[in-house]
Amino acid sequence: MLNETVISKGYQTVVPAKIRKNYKIMPGDILEWIETEKGILVQVRKRRTLKDIIGLVKAEGDAVESKKSIQMGFK
Template sequence: MIYKTELSNDFQTIIPPEIRNKFKISPGDQIEWIISNNGVKLKFRKKVSIDEVFGIIDSESDAVELKRKVQRGDKF
């Protein structure tokens, strides 16, 4: 399925509701723009709070690296 949107004068656009619903996108989420030779790929990332990751960190973990993994959406 192809969806088209228009850019505003401020270079903003609206994500179609079908895409928002399918990927559970909500305000505050981030979009990664991945450039390739064939075009651009978008990746949606949830904004994660420390409360959401609390309890998955053990005492031997590197907190900075864990935060990076969470921000990238990596599994651990």
């Protein structure tokens, strides 16, 4: 599958619609440009939302006490 884009004078380009739809690329997602021995690999990194982050942090006990113990080097 060949998809081509043109680089503008401002060094910008457009991700082809078919690629955007197939990989669910949305505004705010990040394209990582990785140099390899064979050329350039472009990889999508999805932007995390607050909804994605909820539940990643465990709340244990009192927040003030946790902060104090972290500042004192414990934990």
